[in-house]
Amino acid sequence: MSNSIWVFAEAKEGKIKKVALEMISEAKKMAEKLGGDVSAVLMGQNVEPLAEQLGHYGANKVYLADHEVLKDYTTDAYSKVLTELIKENEPSIVLYGATILGKDLSPRVAARLEAGLATDCTGVGLDDGKLTVTRPMFAGKAYTDISFSGSKTNMASVRPNALPVTPPDESKKPEIIKVDVNINPDDIRTTIQEFVKTAGERADLTEAEIIVSGGRGMKGPENFQMLEELADVLGATVGASRAAVDAGWKAVSDQVGQTGKVVSPNLYIACGISGAIQHLAGMSTSKFIVAINKDSDAPIFQKADYGIVDDLFKVIPVLTEEFKKLKADS
Amino acid sequence: MNVAVYKILGIPNFILLAIAIIVALAFFINRVKHLYFILRIGKEDDRFNDIGARIMFALKRILLQLCVLKDVTAKDLAGLGHAMIFYGFLCFAFSYLFMFGRGFIPGLSFHILGDTFAGYFPLLLDIVALMVITGVVWGLLRRYVVRPSRLESTPEAAIIMGIIASLMVFHFLMEGFEVNIDPHETASMAFIGVAFAGLFNNMGIERTTQEALFIASWWIHCLLVLGFMVLIPYSKHLHLILAPFNLFFKSMEPRGALRPILDMEEAETFGVSNIEEFTWKQLLDLYTCAECGRCEINCPAHLSEKPLSPRHLIHDMKVHLLEKGPHLLGGNNGSESGTDAQAEAAESGYDGPALIGGVVSEDKIWSCVTCGSCMEQCPVCNEHVDKIVDMRRYMVLMESNFPPEIQAVFRNMENNSNPWGIGWATRADWAKDLGIKILSEDSNVDILYWVGCAGSFDERNKKISTALVNIFKKVGVNFGILGAEEKCCGDSARRIGNEYLYQMLATETIEILKGYNVKKIVTQCPHCYNTLKNEYPQFGGDFEVVHSTEFILDLIEKGKLKLSKPIDKTITYHDSCYLGRYNTVYDAPRKILQAIPGVNLVEMERNRAKSICCGAGGGRMWMEEHLGKRINEMRLQDALDINPNLISTACPYCLTMFEDAIKEKDVQETLTGKDIIELTEEAMA
Amino acid sequence: MNSVVCVKQVPDTESVIKIKPDGSGIITDDLKFVMNPYDEYGVEEALKLKEKFGGSATILCMGPSRVVETIRTGLAMGVDKAVQLDDPAFEGGDAFATAKALAEALKGLEYDVIFCGKQAVDDDLSQVGQILAELLGLPHVSLIQKLQVADDKKSAVVDRQVEGGIEVLKVLLPAVLTTQKGLNEPRYASLPGIMKAKKKPLDVKDLAALGLNADSVGCNGSKTMITKYTAPPERAAGKIIEGEGPQETAPKLVQLLREEAKVI
Structure with a gap:
């Protein structure tokens, strides 16, 4: 067993995911306390050029598994490679991003190694040299501190944006350890037949992370273009209140509310929606709610985390520009 | 003139008349029997309680013609016309006793009731006959010229109108001839008869010819009456016979109370998906409908161009019943219960449309707002809403077939006891800072204020709840609320057809209310009001329930609440x-x-x-x-x-x-x- | 085609979660328990498979006697039978310990597909399905939104939600599939269904019946432990962003969303 902290560095379309850099930044701090080092595990095909960047953020070593069979993620291939690596090196901590991939892979690996795993953590730390984490339960209505026992390696998946990224030090180069990949194609019990890209297209309302929604205050169908533009910038989906749908400005399938779709995105931006209870019943579980409405008495402000009392036709174009700037910066 | 013994082709009239009556009665009884047996396919329903009140109600509605006069307006005077025809019909029905009687008893005339009566009654008949003719012409004009939406211009209506008009015409003809051949029989006050008599004489018609023509008029008149009698059970004029029964059998329950399904744990089917699963009273409604269309012109679904018309609903089901009924009866005259009858229908090869989706489209069933206007306006007290709810019950309970947006409502009521699905524990959050007694903490209250879901969760209606609390406080009412223990009253669930969910909510609430020994409840919402007041007694919840408006008015009238700030609006x-x-x-x-x-x-x-x-x-x-x-x-x-x-x-x-x-x-x-x-x-x- | 649906009973998502003063757990007295919403998709899908291919649908559920109500909900929807794992020893288990007991119970059941919800909405772990697959030596596909089983029932094609699109996968059966919103619309149980559910077989198994050791399940068999529950930071009352017109308010909003809410 080593005091090594491992980070599974997920790469997508030739880019390391930001959450991996966040975890490496945090792991570096932890490793200092622990007196160990930080290793990243990088898998895929032709991902070698990405390895160096991991060092900039604090990875001392990068285990690089570069192979054709790892080009697209499959549970069986990735879990086999990762499990063998962990068995061989016995790191004390393995962190994954709490992404779709990370949440698919980590339980599989943890089970094979009989290791403890905490999902979707918002904080990681050390207690007496052992991993402890904080994670939400009940959709964030409670937080729990978790400790681990009974396994050599403890694991956690960490929620994106939960940990700060430290500035990269481009002088740091990681030691790159190439991993032999021995996978018999028959071991992979799933085959990807097709990938249907929805990027560019909008996610379905019920699955959208961000929803920009318009109501009666939009005044007419033509004005929804303004919301479309805002949504484009945010990668959001456009929804509508019953009033807007009834007026024929948007399709019934776009309706959010009691009799429409029940949604719970991370961010819900309600524009010109007064917030009748039938609408609230369909979106009040959204993590953050923004309301833009010129009527300060509108019930939507009771539910909103942030509100702007103003003419939406003036606010939205400015807001869209601001988001554009932000996106351009990051 | 001795009508009874007048011979036609050597056969005395009384024999011929007897034959005519027997034949007509045979047709009539055969049809009525047929209708009766079909009616008996329906399920049981005890409508024989409180007979005195039932008789009084039916008599009042019929004799005073309240059934149609109550909604006479300047725009729709038809009720007046109906009353005229009804009273006219009564007079003539009486006179027909004599008309037919003369066919058997020589010398029978109005004189047996005294000379005064014999003098004035023919005058009355003439006046009435004129009124009836006027009524018929008016009716024909309305149906075929004015064409108000609620009336349909069917051939049946024309035939009936024609018969009624002919009856009147032959009354005058008979009278006219009789004045000439038997002056002492007819009082000269029958001014139209007298006029006709003069006309016949002026035309130079021989006395013997007039006698023959009299007999002919009498015969045609009798045959028209008999024909009309036979026609009644074949037409919408069945209401002439059945309206009194339908009124007599009217529900004596509060109108706001839907019939409960009582044996929920035992029953195998719920609600109605076959016409024979209605009760006999519900089937009687179908027979009795006079297709007057008063329901339709007051139906919000119909007025807003939805597919539902209560009139067509009833009529279509009647047609369906008469089509399917004979199959259900099979060879024997119908003594079996619902499910047997169903099997019978399958065996006998009924392959007509199904009740739900065929006879009555699903859209019609869901279009109803259960506003009760159809029942309010119906002259014969048909009960439309419970039929629709019975069909909804089948769709919801048996098939989970309902508009998709309803599923969430049911789930929300089940899990959080309110239709929006907001956490039940937050129900009393609106009242947090108002210092209101919650019964679980202090049940020593005079009044339970039943807030309702809207008053508890909807921002807009919370303002109203708060206002009512302020009124209570101002007057010093000792009141409390159930807080998080309050649940949806179940009104919507019940009316959508989910009787199971309704009963769950109702019985749980009744237990809670009884637990706190609640006596008097003030509700904010009329739906809660109706449900608590009229429907909870079905499950043992007997509380005094008043609506906020009644409560406030009482405070004002007792001088406890003064409204002195003007609202100039x-x-x-x-x-x-x-x-x-x-x-x-x-x-x-x-x-x-x-x-x-x-x-x-x-x-x-x-x-x-x-x-x-x-x-x-x-x-x-x-x-x-x-x-x-x-x-x-x-x-x-x-x-x-x-x-x-x-x-x-x-x-x-x-x-x-x-x-x-x-x-x-x-x-x-x-x-x-x-x-x-x-x-x-x-x-x- | 036989399916087993692993079902968990969870507090309704609208529940107010109250934490015990000492932080040792949550107060469960006032909670309304329901079937985990993601598991309902599994139940519905199992019923669809049954309707198409014949065979049976079985619910497997761990928990004390209160979970029977949830099991009955599934039976009312049309599931044929259920196995309940009820033993004090199972309590307090993490995903690994829970999956271990479930895996043991599954060894006694016939299945071509095992459905698990993509996560339980109480602990939000998203682990049991994957671990179960591993313990049973089966493949798994998580987050499925569409399922087409081949006519020979030896494989299935599934749509799986991933970032930026839909992945269409072929998976060999038997397999564990974790279900995501969008897979289907779970049915509303009919009343005859509810009545029939009361008479359907429910097999209750304890630790001994599974032949497991008390050390391998529940708290003792867990690799992770919750040491403390805390309430989330009080969500500040809604902020009305003050400022002179959009030129001031819009940038402020963007900044708040970025730095305070961290949703952008």
Whole structure:
């Protein structure tokens, strides 16, 4: 067993995911306390050029598994490679991003190694040299501190944006350890037949992370273009209140509310929606709610985390520009 | 003239008449028997309680013609016409005893009832006959020229009208001939008869010819009457016979109470999907319908161009019953119960349309707002809403077949006891800072204030709850609320057809209320009011339930509450169906408004019993309105027509629907919606 | 075609979660328990498979006697039978310990597909399905939104939600599939269904019946432990962003969303 902290560095379309850099930044701090080092595990095909960047953020070593069979993620291939690596090196901590991939892979690996795993953590730390984490339960209505026992390696998946990224030090180069990949194609019990890209297209309302929604205050169908533009910038989906749908400005399938779709995105931006209870019943579980409405008495402000009392036709174009700037910066 | 022994082809009239009567009766009885046996396919329903009250009710409605006179308006005088025909018919029915009697008893005449009667009665008959002819001409004009929407121009109507007119014509002819051949038999006061007599004489018709013509008129007259009698059970004029029965068997339960399914744990099917699963009384409704269309012209679904028309609903089911009934009866004359009858129908090869989806489309079933206007307006007291709810019960309980948006409502009621699915534990959050007693903490209260889901969770209606609390406090009412223990009353669930969910909610609530020994309940919402007051007794929940408007009016009348701050506005009041039609609380809200200084109360054209639903009743609050026009906007137009500054309501659903319509029509600058409670609070000293 | 649906009973998502003063757990007295919403998709899908291919649908549920109500909900929807794992020893288990007991119970059941919800909405772990697959030596596909089983029932094609699109996968059966919103619309149980559910077989198994050791399940068999529950930071009352017109308010909003809410 080593005091090594491992980070599974997920790469997508030739880019390391930001959450991996966040975890490496945090792991570096932890490793200092622990007196160990930080290793990243990088898998895929032709991902070698990405390895160096991991060092900039604090990875001392990068285990690089570069192979054709790892080009697209499959549970069986990735879990086999990762499990063998962990068995061989016995790191004390393995962190994954709490992404779709990370949440698919980590339980599989943890089970094979009989290791403890905490999902979707918002904080990681050390207690007496052992991993402890904080994670939400009940959709964030409670937080729990978790400790681990009974396994050599403890694991956690960490929620994106939960940990700060430290500035990269481009002088740091990681030691790159190439991993032999021995996978018999028959071991992979799933085959990807097709990938249907929805990027560019909008996610379905019920699955959208961000929803920009318009109501009666939009005044007419033509004005929804303004919301479309805002949504484009945010990668959001456009929804509508019953009033807007009834007026024929948007399709019934776009309706959010009691009799429409029940949604719970991370961010819900309600524009010109007064917030009748039938609408609230369909979106009040959204993590953050923004309301833009010129009527300060509108019930939507009771539910909103942030509100702007103003003419939406003036606010939205400015807001869209601001988001554009932000996106351009990051 | 001795009619009885007058011979035709050597056979005396009395024999011929006897044969005619027997033949007619045979047809008549055969048909009635057929109808009766089909009726008996229906399920049991005890409608024999309280016989005295039933008789009184039926007599009053019929003899005083309240059934049709109650809704005579300047625009629709048809009720007057019906009353004229009805009384005319009574007079003639009496005279027909004599007409037929003469065929058997020589010398029978009105004189046996005294000379005075014999003198005046023919005068009366002539007057009535003129009235009837006028009525018929009017009726024909309406049906075939004016064509109001509620009446259909069927050949049947023309035939019946024709027969009635002919009866009158032959009455005059008979009278005319008789004046000439038997002057002492007929009083000269029968002025039309006398006129005809003069005409015949002037035409130079021989006496013997006149005698023959008299006999001919008498015969045709008798045959027309017999024919009419036979026609009755084959036509919508069946109501002539059945209306008294239908009125007699009318439900004596509160109108707002739907019939419960009592054996939920044992039953194998729920609700109605086959015509024979209705009760015999529900089938009697179908027979009795006179297709007058009063239901239709007052039906919000029909008026807003949805597929439902209560008249067609009833008529289509009647046609279906008469088609399917004989198959159900098979060879024997129908003594079996529902399910046997069903099997029988399958065996006997009935392959007509199914009741749900065939005879009555699903869209029709879901279009109903259960506003009860059809039942209110129906002259023969047909009970439409329970039929629709019975079909909904089948669809919901047996097939889980309902508009998709309803599933969430059911789930929400099951898990969080409110239709929006907001966490049940937060129900009393609106009252957190108001210092209100919660019964679980202190049950020593005089009044339980039943807030309802809207009053507890909806931002807009929370303001009304708060206003009512302020009124209570001002007057010093010792009241409390159930807090998080309050649940949805179940009104929507029940009216959508989910009797199981309703009973779950109702029985749980009744237990809680009994546990706190609650005696008197004030509700904010008319739906809660109706359910608690009229439906909870079915499950052992007997509480005194008053609506907030009744409670407030009582405070005003007792001098405990003074409304002295003026509200200088022109206000109209919209009657909630479940407060008005279902519970006849029409006056309390109006009296409160009148007690507020400065209020100018104006009425919409359709008000009180003829008020039109806001569109949210019967669970429609929770369904999308995909068909036709929007009911709430249609009703808003009623208000806009009279230009008020404010629409007052006493129901959270109505208020929501109006406020939506006001925004939709973009008239919020000139018109606002408020609850009577809010206006009361504003006007409080 | 036989399916087993692993079902968990969870507090309704609208529940107010109250934490014990000492932070040792949550107060469960006032909670309304329901079937985990993601598991309902599994139940519905199992019923669809049954309707198409015949065979049976079975619910497997761990928990004390209160979970029977949830099991009955599934039976009312049309599931044929259920196995309940009820033993004090199972209590307090993490995903690994829970999956271990479930895996043991599954060894006694016939299945071509095992459905698990993509996560339980109480602990939000998203682990049991994957671990179960591993313990049973089966493949798994998580987050499925569409399922087409081949006519020979030896494989299935599934749509799986991933970032930026839909992945269409072929998976060999038997397999564990974790279900995501969008897979289907779970049915509303009919009343005859509810009545029939009361008479359907429910097999209750305890630790001994599974032949497991108390050390391998529940708290003792867990690799992770909750040491403390805390309430989330009080969500500040809604902020109305003040400022002179959009030129001031819009940037402020963007900044708040970025730095305070961290949703952008």
